[in-house]
Amino acid sequence: QKKKKKKDFFCKLKSITSPVKMSSDYVPPNTFGATGGGGSGELNQIDEALQSNWKFIVYKWLLILSGIGAVYNAVMALIAGGAFEGSVIIYTLCWVALQAFWGFVCYTGFNAFQKRSTQEQQKFMRLIILYVVGLLAVWGVNFLVLVVLAPSGGSIGFVAWLTGIIVSIIVYGIVYGIWYWLAGWVLGYFRRRDELMGSNA
DSSP states (O other): OHHHHHHHHHHHHHHSOOOOOOTTTTTOTTSSOOOOOOHHHHHHHHOOOOOOHHHHHHHHHHHHHHHHHHHHHHHHHHHHHTTTSHHHHHHHHHHHHHHHHHHHHHHHHHHHHHHTHHHHHHHHHHHHHHHHHHHHHHHHHHHIIIIIOOOOTTTOOHHHHHHHHHHHHHHHHHHHHHHHHHHHHHHHHHHHHHHHHHHHO
């Protein structure tokens, strides 16, 4: 009898201390303090949160402001002094195109959020990766223009260029890493919403 009690005790202890495996996209019920029964209640919770919770409001405005910032950067690059002189024109056009593309990426993300669309959100995440690839390509053009093709005495030097690029990689890596994480976080809610809508159909 004592052995049985001891075995039961260790089984309970193991069940308490063992981690619960859960999909990273799963949204637990009552995350925002709302109440409701069953899948329908959780669906209402998620819809209400996506509509009025401050976290999602901030996310939506980040998309809007980032898109506006991209347009601003493109315009400022076009009107900057010396933007179309010599080989610099190559870099200017590439940078403007990249900023215009980020504006499109932000529009896609905003549209996905407004539609609560899982597919559009996945497209948004793929476009973030594509933008980062484009950014690397533009840095390559930057090296070509400012180091390789720069006129004699006008080159910034490889060491100075490399130092600037390393700093840019760290900063942009953090920024777009956060963007990708945010997009994945929102995607989890969209997927859970799709599951609940399917179960209630």
